[in-house]
Amino acid sequence: MTGTVMTRAIQPRELNQKDVLAGGILMTWMDEIAGITSQRFAGPHVTTVGINDVVFREPINNGDVITIRGEVEKSGRTSVTVRVTVTIDGKDAPSVEGLFTYVAVDDEGRPRQIKQD
Numbered sequence: 001m002t003g004t005v006m007t008r009a010i011q012p013r014e015l016n017q018k019d020v021l022a023g024g025i026l027m028t029w030m031d032e033i034a035g036i037t038s039q040r041f042a043g044p045h046v047t048t049v050g051i052n053d054v055v056f057r058e059p060i061n062n063g064d065v066i067t068i069r070g071e072v073e074k075s076g077r078t079s080v081t082v083r084v085t086v087t088i089d090g091k092d093a094p095s096v097e098g099l100f101t102y103v104a105v106d107d108e109g110r111p112r113q114i115k116q117d
């Protein structure tokens, strides 16, 4: 399995001063999903090398139920890029998405080759 899914109901403590979901909190959840997805694909011990093309298209409100999905978008010799989408229940298109890239590393933290099936 290489995909990962998490569903959450937004709570008051997760809102910012504008009363919408704080972007930094959402990024933490997205990084967690992407990290698990990358390890399912590349094996344990990966490290974040880049977070790109993150777009917040619309606010997420208190009480919204969101689904965060991570899917492998592409992989290279040592890296894997995961597309993370965040969709509010009742909507078709993702409200937020981004690309999270991880490098598989050895015990010394050096890039290691990802085994190909």
Ligand SMILES: CC(C)(COP(=O)(O)OP(=O)(O)OC[C@H]1O[C@@H](n2cnc3c(N)ncnc32)[C@H](O)[C@@H]1OP(=O)(O)O)[C@@H](O)C(=O)NCCC(=O)NCCS
Binding pocket: 047, 048, 049, 050, 075, 076, 077, 078, 079, 080, 101, 103, 105, 109, 110, 111
């Ligand atoms: C990640 C790290 C091990 C890579 O080491 P490196 O010697 O620079 O590795 P390379 O240049 O050989 O690149 C390794 C892979 O990363 C990819 N890569 C490098 N920079 C990238 C970037 N900005 N975005 C996407 N991919 C990137 C390369 O294309 C390569 O992929 P491939 O092997 O699949 O073709 C090293 O940069 C590092 O330790 N960074 C700190 C990581 C860290 O602390 N993360 C936590 C942040 S809180």
